[in-house]
Amino acid sequence: MFGTSIHWTTFFYLLVDTVIVLFTLYFSGKKPSSNFKRFLILGLLFVVYNATGGFLPTDNFPGPFILQYIITYSVAITLCVYIVYYLYKEYDIVVLKFNSSIRNLAIFATASYITLFLVPYLITGSLDSARILFTIPISVAAFVFLFIFYRRISNPSNPNAFILRRNRLSIISVGSIALLPICTVIGDYQWLTFTVMNLAFYAITTIEVDRYLYFIENNNRMYEVFALKKKQKVEAIERKIFYEDLTRREIEVALSILSDLSYRNIAKDLFIAESTVSKHASNIFKKTSVKNRREFLKRFRKKKK
Structure with a gap:
């Protein structure tokens, strides 16, 4: 599309996410709050994720080819960690201790990327082998976290329709993170990978809209x-x-x-x-x-x- 590697679905998500970010900017300007700022940061990360992952890699990019993958993977890792942080901060959904889930999660993902993707790629020159090697530990960690997360929030004592909706949508967000490594190792299918990841953003956006309506109702x-x-x-x-x-x-x-x-x-x-x-x-x-x-x-x- 446009003479680049971006798929039309990725471009569509990029446009939708940009509209959501602009809409959030408008409301945050009328009533500044840390809640709007966190959601705004989340939206901007998704815009950057769609743009970098959609347009890269490209032959016209200056510098070594591996630099493009460093950019796209770094953005994806940052986005996934921030989604977990957002769920913890906004909804107080705590599965593990805060430091273990956020700081150590970021350290683990970054260290795994360097040792299991960059180093093997520089040694072998094989992108597919580096992807598989990197995906195994990340996928295991992601699905363990998803399992703990699901068990933690799936059985409320006094079901409330608003809380139940929020929990289910939160599970979709975490599930998208868990599926990202698998989608990556399957291949460069943008329509699949970016659909899965953008579901996380739309689920969180739905939570925020639902919470706003819940407050209006009460x-x-x-x-x-x-x-x-x-x-x-x-x-x-x-x-x-x-x-x-x-x-x-x-x-x-x-x-x-x-x-x-x-x-x-x-x-x-x-x-x-x-x-x-x-x-x-x-x-x-x-x-x-x-x-x-x-x-x-x-x-x-x-x-x-």
Whole structure:
């Protein structure tokens, strides 16, 4: 396509991902937050991944041929590690200890790439042999992580439609990472490899849209909680301010508390430690000017009568 090696499907994904990034830039400009920044970085990585993987290798590229593979593989490794980081940071989906999953994952992937791909390729000159040698340990590690991840989030104690959807989409994202090495060793089939990987981005994008709609659906409920006084309520209506002081995770915890779930059950549903739920709850109570959970529920229920 265009006299390059890029396949039309890869070019299509490149366009779609670019539109999503521009859309995110527009909204992040209206309401800056670390959440938008993380998603923006994820989107930009996918754009770079599609562009480098689609247009490279090419005969017109300056420098040694292997440099093109260093670029494409480096981008792919960075993207995969960042997807795991994103799931951990945004949704508190912790499968292994944070350092083990992020820092060591990056070290393991980079070391494997250098020792099992670059070195064998420089010695033998065989791209296929280097790919196979590199793919074996990476594939094993990826599928072990996918198995642990699946077991960790597949059985919530109190199923919630929103949480269940998020978990399933998260599994699709991690599954795409696990399948990438296999797609790579099969051959240069861009329509297959880039479809698998872009599914991860579209799954996470769907999660974010679904979470936004979930918050809108519960907007009135949360509004009643934070409009504790009539004066505050009037000011909130005039300014159209709705629970902006809470993080997105705190809103999820607050909604769970209002559903009379215990901290233990909230922790199981959101796949976080009970101490983390308690910490979020303390922040919620502080921001809503109440002393504890009992006062939080009492004041809210009083508003509902």
